[in-house]
């Protein structure tokens with residue numbers, strides 16, 4: 145199936161009544177897929193792209209091209225990360241569409257643009273970062289906020305297990321918590337199509353990590369539960385429409401690969417806890433390669449997620465020292 149060009153507003157039909165567009169992203173991902181569902185006399189758009197000028201010009205060309213002649217009724221969001229949700233505010237103002245998403249994702253996006261400097265500092269000190277690294281990170285965070293603007297004025301809440309009528313057929317909302325607070329994926333049994341968001345990707349696994357301000361969460365547990373829920377609810381013969389990479393068949397095989405990939409990473413980290421370690425001491429066993437400054441936040445969050453998973457299983461313990469640094473070790477048997 146030929147992919148549409150990135151960022152010029154062109155669209156390819158991938159499934160009955162489902163169009164595929166690609167919005168530009170910098171960095172190794174290169175693009176995010178967004179979907180236009182033919183809803184009889186209107187369009188439903190699933191995800192938006194970043195809140196930047198390149199994405200805006202791609203949408204304007206789509207509205208003058210393949211999407212012309214019909215209004216956009218709904219903008220539906222899988223989750224609140226900036227590449228999915230960033231352009232939502234502009235899109236609903238420009239088209240007059242309503243915005244639909246889960247409340248947890250809306251809250252998460254608002255938190256991401258809030259002032260989290262104190263929480264971030266505490267979290268990254270605990271993980272073992274030094275002060276210059278934290279200062280550089282807080283600087284980068286300020287630029288990150290722009291990717292979300294302008295914020296949308298309001299939204300209508302969707303929930304896991306809802307059935308959304310789109311294009312005359314029901315689409316089942318599948319909740320998968322872990323990559324983000326209340327990620328939604330959409331399964332249409334009639335058309336054998338599964339819009340997977342970032343939960344199931346063809347080649348990479350989206351980051352599953354703990355972020356500053358989350359003192360208790362075990363996102364890896366809920367993310368693995370989300371994979372189980374998908375396997376139980378969505379048959380293997382669907383066409384998977386992921387947010388990054390190409391549409392593919394073979395959902396259950398990919399789910400199994402992603403699950404075993406994470407269990408292997410947990411095992412490598414557990415094996416490295418033969419003496420007390422900080423999160424940053426575990427990059428090597430976790431990733432097998434050095435982590436550069438642009439990846440250090442996600443990498444730290446992913447390692448902490450594995451450590452929390454081990455702690456919840458009773459296999460690791462954490463002691464915070466007088467400087468606020470967390471030292472993790474395997475549980476003595």
Ligand SMILES: [Zn+2]
Pocket residue numbers: 223225323324342350
């Ligand atoms: Zn994401």
